[in-house]
Amino acid sequence: MEEVDLRLDGNAAGGLLREVFAFEVTAARGTCASCGAVGEVATLVLYAHAPGAVLRCPACGAVVLRVARGRDRVWVDARGLSCLELAPGA
Amino acid sequence: MAEGFVSRGFRGRRRENVPSERVPPGQYVTPDFPVLSAGPTPHTPLEQWSFAVLAGDDELARWSWDEFRALPSETVTVDIHCVTKWSKLDTTWEGVSVDTLLDGLDADAGYVTAFCDGGYTTNLPLEDVTDGKAWVAFGYDGEPLDPEHGGPARLLVPHLYFWKSAKWVRGLRLMDEDEPGFWESLGYHLYGDPWREQRYWGD
Amino acid sequence: MAGAALLGRLEPLVWRLAEVVEIVAETPSVSSLVLDVPGWPGHRAGQHVDVRLTAEDGYQAQRSYSIASPPEDDQVTLTVERLEDGEVSPYLVGEVRPGDRFELRGPIGGYFVWEAAEGAPLDLAAGGSGIVPLMAMLRHRAAAGSGVRARLLYSTRTLDDVIYGDELERLAADGDGLTVAYTLTRAQPSGWAGYARRVDREMLADVLGGPGAGAIAFVCGPTGFVESVAAALVDLGYEPPQVKTERFGPTGGE
Numbered sequence: 001m002e003e004v005d006l007r008l009d010g011n012a013a014g015g016l017l018r019e020v021f022a023f024e025v026t027a028a029r030g031t032c033a034s035c036g037a038v039g040e041v042a043t044l045v046l047y048a049h050a051p052g053a054v055l056r057c058p059a060c061g062a063v064v065l066r067v068a069r070g071r072d073r074v075w076v077d078a079r080g081l082s083c084l085e086l087a088p089g090a
Numbered sequence: 091m092a093e094g095f096v097s098r099g100f101r102g103r104r105r106e107n108v109p110s111e112r113v114p115p116g117q118y119v120t121p122d123f124p125v126l127s128a129g130p131t132p133h134t135p136l137e138q139w140s141f142a143v144l145a146g147d148d149e150l151a152r153w154s155w156d157e158f159r160a161l162p163s164e165t166v167t168v169d170i171h172c173v174t175k176w177s178k179l180d181t182t183w184e185g186v187s188v189d190t191l192l193d194g195l196d197a198d199a200g201y202v203t204a205f206c207d208g209g210y211t212t213n214l215p216l217e218d219v220t221d222g223k224a225w226v227a228f229g230y231d232g233e234p235l236d237p238e239h240g241g242p243a244r245l246l247v248p249h250l251y252f253w254k255s256a257k258w259v260r261g262l263r264l265m266d267e268d269e270p271g272f273w274e275s276l277g278y279h280l281y282g283d284p285w286r287e288q289r290y291w292g293d
Numbered sequence: 294m295a296g297a298a299l300l301g302r303l304e305p306l307v308w309r310l311a312e313v314v315e316i317v318a319e320t321p322s323v324s325s326l327v328l329d330v331p332g333w334p335g336h337r338a339g340q341h342v343d344v345r346l347t348a349e350d351g352y353q354a355q356r357s358y359s360i361a362s363p364p365e366d367d368q369v370t371l372t373v374e375r376l377e378d379g380e381v382s383p384y385l386v387g388e389v390r391p392g393d394r395f396e397l398r399g400p401i402g403g404y405f406v407w408e409a410a411e412g413a414p415l416d417l418a419a420g421g422s423g424i425v426p427l428m429a430m431l432r433h434r435a436a437a438g439s440g441v442r443a444r445l446l447y448s449t450r451t452l453d454d455v456i457y458g459d460e461l462e463r464l465a466a467d468g469d470g471l472t473v474a475y476t477l478t479r480a481q482p483s484g485w486a487g488y489a490r491r492v493d494r495e496m497l498a499d500v501l502g503g504p505g506a507g508a509i510a511f512v513c514g515p516t517g518f519v520e521s522v523a524a525a526l527v528d529l530g531y532e533p534p535q536v537k538t539e540r541f542g543p544t545g546g547e
Binding site for chain 2: 308310345346347348349350351352353354380384388389393394395396
């Protein structure tokens with residue numbers, strides 16, 4: 001499985017996600033819009049060796065979140081995330 | 091260019107000194123061939139592989155692997171430029187020219203969208219994949235194209251940033267509109283000319 | 294440190310300049326860098342930092358490294374393994390000297406973290422350099438005087454690859470509830486009495502015992518290691534939310 005070298009998880013996207021969200025989102029629980037699986041953003045499968053970060057559902061492989069950075073802008077596609085649950089006091 | 095504190099003694103990946111007319115702005119030349127991917131490497135068996143040219147929902151042509159490999163092919167040596175800033179010079183590929191694939195078809199459209207195993211897409215003007223500017227490549231550096239680099243076949247469009255050279259390509263869909271593909275819908279430039287440094291929207 | 298956790302959420306994540314104060318050679322290919330980071334907001338055990346290096350021609354490279362030091366330390370320690378074909382790690386392990394500075398941002402992470410104040414017993418499984426964030430947890434546990442049960446299964450290729458070996462022995466000998474077991478997967482010294490194979494369900498059952506009430510399992514290492522260990526733990530009865538994972542691998546974007 002040559003692709004194991006390219007797979008990390010949402011933990012490794014933590015710094016990038018802090019550029020987008022004003023809080024630590026890796027502990028937040030997201031619902032995959034494709035299959036309904038629920039899990040922490042930290043457990044999403046991260047493909048970081050790309051023009052942008054692509055986070056996929058560990059259950060079904062669908063793209064849950066995409067983030068790209070370019071100069072002074074960040075682009076976020078969260079269509080694959082149908083719900084994000086945050087526990088502000090956590 | 092992002093600001094940053096220059097750390098004493100840090101050199102980074104080996105960057106070759108090359109005449110600047112070969113290197114687009116903001117790029118570094120590497121002897122390596124980095125692997126970039128947005129998802130798991132597909133492994134479509136060749137018996138199930140095919141390449142299609144579509145117009146809307148109409149199939150204008152389709153080749154099985156054997157039929158595709160029976161088409162006239164050529165070997166080309168080109169420079170490639172990735173939007174992540176590395177460039178690799180004098181890369182050698184073997185592939186079928188997109189002109190050959192479109193030959194005889196009613197390809198009257200302004201744009202194409204390349205579609206791939208794994209769901210990746212990228213959009214290009216039709217004129218940027220014709221007249222000897224693009225290939226569907228099945229060989230790299232004298233060997234069959236490695237799956238991690240897009241094998242069995244990938245699109246090769248060297249005059250644009252390399253995200254347009256879609257890996258694991260399965261076909262071209264002729265389009266009336268320039269519909270943003272995977273990266274083009276997430277901030278990456280619709281056209282992507284490395285010589286005008288068109289990396290992102292608005293560049 | 295509950296206040297620091299909240300502060301961690303509200304503080305913007307900015308690049309700070311870290312200065313190397315001391316370098317500790319842990320193994321032939323692993324070193325710890327003790328850093329002064331002015332303005333460091335504090336952190337929780339298990340969190341990591343992003344390191345950014347800029348060359349004279351403006352070329353930049355960025356990687357993530359787990360924090361090895363506990364929150365109780367004033368300085369921030371990173372433990373880095375030099376990778377053969379690495380771009381950043383050969384600089385951090387081999388080139389860097391005390392007095393050198395580089396950019397760093399953090400702390401990052403809210404999932405793979407453990408606080409002694411919350412008291413959850415620890416079931417830890419480390420593959421190679423995956424030991425680093427788990428060591429921060431064990432150092433924090435010791436510094437906080439926590440006596441919660443902690444069990445570590447540490448897998449490396451050879452005995453020479455074991456990081457923090459002496460310190461782990463000391464912590465385990467303290468008798469405060471920590472047990473450590475090693476498995477050497479590639480080569481073992483003569484007379485080796487520990488495990489000598491890849492981590493499997495049976496080994497995890499022997500070492501970690503099984504999910505105690507409220508225990509959290511932290512698994513860290515290469516993707517293959519993390520996936521198989523996490524699956525085995527669930528098979529042994531751990532509830533999926535009790536098993537926290539962090540995959541290690543090259544974090545360079547390109």
